[in-house]
Amino acid sequence: MIVLLPLSAIFIKTAGLGWREFVAVALSRRALAAYRLSFGAAALAAAINAVFGLLVAWVLVRYDFAGKRVVSALVDLPFALPTAVAGIALTALYAPNGWIGSLLPFKVAFEPVGVVVALTFIGLPFVVRTVEPVLADLGADVEEAAASLGAGRWTTFRRVVLPAVLPALVTGFALAFARGVGEYGSVIFIAGNLPFRSEIAPLLIVQQLEQYNYRGATAIAATMLTASFAILVAINLLQAWDRRKMAAL
Amino acid sequence: MRAIVGLGLLLSIAAATAPVHAADVTLLNVSYDPTRELYKDLDAAFAAQWKAKSGDTVTINQSHGGSGKQARSVIDGLEADVVTLALAYDIDEIADKAKLLPATWQKRLPNNSTPYYSTIVFLVRKGNPKGIHDWNDLVKDGVGVITPNPKSSGGARWNYLAAWGYATKTLGAAKAKDFVTKLYHNVPVLDSGARGSTTTFVERGQGDVLLAWENEAYLATHEAGGDKFEIVTPSVSILAEPPVAVVDKNVEKHGTAKVAEAFLRYLYTPAAQEIIAKDFYRPRDPAVAAKYAGAFKNLQLFTIDRNFGGWTKAQTAHFADGGLFDQIFEAAKR
Incomplete structure (x- = not known):
């Protein structure tokens, strides 16, 4: 009920809008540009997280080192931090006069790439926390067995570790992606918010609300929901297909 | 937050x-x-x-x-x-x-x-390195203007309408859209709210001029110690009520x-009007206004009712979907 009620409210409210108006609001060129940025940046950030999140998870599971607990706790920080705080901190760092921004030869904050940076930050724990238990389950002995059978490190990773963690990795990717698409608080400070350039779709929703156009806002929301849902279903199907293939082996 | x-x-x-x-x-x-x-x-x-x-x-x-x-x-x-x-x-x-x-x-x-009013002024960096004195300086090449998105910030609608009013007055109604388009081409960061824009300008060092409510501009200069920014009052602006x-x-x-x-x-009342003037809003009471006349620069103010036919009309013409503000960015994209 808690989940379904608001979701159905969005579609009911949108249904009050004529098809013409719906297209004008939700499928305008500006809205399309915003979807492209929101979905594109979220996918890119989730992909970056899939690579580095796997790495972090692997290090956390396989190695013992001083301060491991601290690092492990740090991974969860983006979960706990209010997103606006994350956004302001990232903007302060990456602004052209910030610590990192002043060292980089190109602009990060107030550009589309800033959106990717913010989404990567908030998405990392999703990948690490979904992959970690699977890696732990797999055990170092499997890797050692592969090595003793003459497999190199890369082959071990590609043929043994990766197939085992792939479903978890894909789930982590999907979670990070889904979170990124709807993220508002952390992105709004670091994106330049220029229409057609660095304006994210959730901001368009806020702008519709600011004009007291509740239906317009829900129209954009419904479009995003539908697209996100389609993408998540596709990822799930991919996973099911992958599992069947694995079972057939 | x-x-x-x-x-x-x-x-x-x-x-x-x-x-x-x-x-x-x-x-x-x-x-x-x-x-x-x-x-x-x-x-x-x-x-x-x-x-x-x-x-x-x-x-x-x-x-x-x-x-x-x-x-x-x-x-x-x-x-x-x-x-x-x-x-x-x-x-x-x-x-x-x-x-x-x-x-x-x-x-x-x-x-x-x-009971109090204000207007839209410019906040520039100390020494005014880009020589910004009036609205027409904002559309010059190489000038970065920081202002929030008028579609998501009510306060920013005054900024936009102030620029539009200036253009109508000095260049004629036919040139106003062109002028405002040029101005928004000079905006590198379009924050969603006024406080966000102030942060972008003051803390992040973006842009050369911040369009701000007069009371906000005074607050910013007082908080920053007054040695980093200067307030520039244009020749004409909007009566922000x-x-x-x-x-x-x-x-x-x-x-x-x-x-x-x-x-x-x-x-x-005079007592409240005193507080209002001390908090950088312009008082309505003539006696209090006279007392604080030195604190606020004189400038010509036009009103939303006379120049734009009231808020509802301005809202539909400028800020509704597909309105003049949207057209500015649509045009920029083409």
């Missing part, structure tokens, strides 16, 4: 609905962002005056946020006794959408229900009509 605002609202609501003694009255004033300091002073002064006059203790709870968001909260059920917002359009919407007060609310108090209103349906329910009305009337 949202969470903090939300918690603040909850606390305010809790305070507003808590059972009180017969002689204890609580008001909820739903206001916009930059009036935080102003109402802290005004609330205390009114409470002291009301206590002396009626013997009752009045506590005024404040809620601050973006003007449009605050109006939406009231429409959606936040039980404000009075609203003090950035533009009449937001209170019009409360009257229109939730019918909490009559559509003629703005006629009920003097001066369009605005942030109006106040009693929310009839809510005060009926709370039984606070009398004190709410008295609070808003109090804002027009």
